Amino acid sequence: MTQSLTIRRPDDWHLHLRDGAMLQAVLPETTRHFARAIIMPNLVPPVVTAAQAMAYRERILAALPEGAAFEPLMTLYLTETTDPEDVAEAAASGLVKAVKLYPAGATTNSASGVRDFDKVRGVLERMAEIGLPLCLHGEVTSPEVDIFDREAVFLDTVLDPLRRATPGLRVVLEHVTTSQGVDYVRGGGPDIAGTITTHHLVINRNHILAGGIRPHYYCLPVAKRETHRQALRAAATSGEASFFLGTDSAPHVDALKEHACGCAGCFTATNTMAILAHVFEQEAALDRLEAFVSLNGPGFYRLPVNEARITLSRGAVQAMPEKILTGAGPVTLFDPGFPLHWRVEA
Ligand SMILES: NC(=O)N[C@@H](CC(=O)O)C(=O)O
Numbered sequence: 291m292t293q294s295l296t297i298r299r300p301d302d303w304h305l306h307l308r309d310g311a312m313l314q315a316v317l318p319e320t321t322r323h324f325a326r327a328i329i330m331p332n333l334v335p336p337v338v339t340a341a342q343a344m345a346y347r348e349r350i351l352a353a354l355p356e357g358a359a360f361e362p363l364m365t366l367y368l369t370e371t372t373d374p375e376d377v378a379e380a381a382a383s384g385l386v387k388a389v390k391l392y393p394a395g396a397t398t399n400s401a402s403g404v405r406d407f408d409k410v411r412g413v414l415e416r417m418a419e420i421g422l423p424l425c426l427h428g429e430v431t432s433p434e435v436d437i438f439d440r441e442a443v444f445l446d447t448v449l450d451p452l453r454r455a456t457p458g459l460r461v462v463l464e465h466v467t468t469s470q471g472v473d474y475v476r477g478g479g480p481d482i483a484g485t486i487t488t489h490h491l492v493i494n495r496n497h498i499l500a501g502g503i504r505p506h507y508y509c510l511p512v513a514k515r516e517t518h519r520q521a522l523r524a525a526a527t528s529g530e531a532s533f534f535l536g537t538d539s540a541p542h543v544d545a546l547k548e549h550a551c552g553c554a555g556c557f558t559a560t561n562t563m564a565i566l567a568h569v570f571e572q573e574a575a576l577d578r579l580e581a582f583v584s585l586n587g588p589g590f591y592r593l594p595v596n597e598a599r600i601t602l603s604r605g606a607v608q609a610m611p612e613k614i615l616t617g618a619g620p621v622t623l624f625d626p627g628f629p630l631h632w633r634v635e636a
Pocket residue numbers: 306332397398427508509510511538540541554555556
């Protein structure tokens with residue numbers, strides 16, 4: 291049995307850092323292991339313009355722990371009034387690595403997202419020209435569509451028509467949660483990739499609902515039935531270039547998770563690498579962990595791979611904190627429900 295594994299330093303291709311006291315508290319949880327992350331722009335107010343992205347980047351850099359080598363990869367929040375030229379300039383300067391599309395109302399802080407896809411056609415066409423990836427929260431928002439079907443329906447009714455109408459558009463289907471999503475990415479050619487979260491490799495919908503409602507397992511897209519989790523595990527551990535890690539680590543204070551109307555999001559920054567090593571070991575795929583966390587993401591984003599390395603080792607069970615204390619209140623860490631034998635060596 292493998293006891294130790296050295297891989298290129300990983301990146302996180304979908305991360306929520308928030309702002310202020312929360313940013314200060316959660317940033318070290320990511321920088322401990324990760325070299326870069328695609329930073330989600332769903333702040334209040336959202337990060338819409340290049341100037342806002344530049345200012346947010348400065349706040350992240352100012353919050354870095356001493357000595358941390360971490361590069362935030364900034365994104366712009368797409369609205370129906372986004373200026374294609376602002377996006378193109380932000381991409382050309384290297385400031386922005388992707389544009390994020392939230393269907394309006396789909397998830398946390400998505401109210402300024404897109405309702406009418408025709409209104410963002412100009413931006414998408416410009417992005418296709420310059421090769422700038424579009425990151426997608428891939429769920430329809432119609433109240434009549436069952437929440438467990440919203441990703442699959444999005445593929446057929448929104449994503450496929452959108453890609454046909456905008457040839458060359460490079461798309462990341464984020465936090466894929468269904469076998470349909472996996473199949474769509476697999477069959478979609480070189481211009482589409484999918485990120486997979488840590489928690490969707492571990493939980494299915496029973497974890498949220500059976501034996502009592504567990505708000506810390508509630509996230510969007512919501513975890514689906516077990517067959518979908520199995521499809522996600524197969525995709526993540528396949529080594530295929532179109533699948534890579536986007537943790538979607540999304541901190542919310544406990545007061546807002548343990549609530550009559552609890553927020554969506556699982557906080558996984560702290561224990562992601564230990565959990566992934568466990569999952570890949572279970573799938574007899576430790577030799578493909580590096581592809582998932584360190585190689586396939588930069589491949590799609592056309593960025594160099596990291597030169598630094600981390601070593602994971604297997605040994606005694608590693609204790610994890612139950613909560614991270616932040617200036618905004620405690621944030622509960624995702625509980626994988628199994629002991630963690632893998633650790634990242636310091
Ligand atoms: N994933 C989540 O459940 N929540 C994210 C938003 C998102 O990524 O959809 C958040 O910002 O809290």
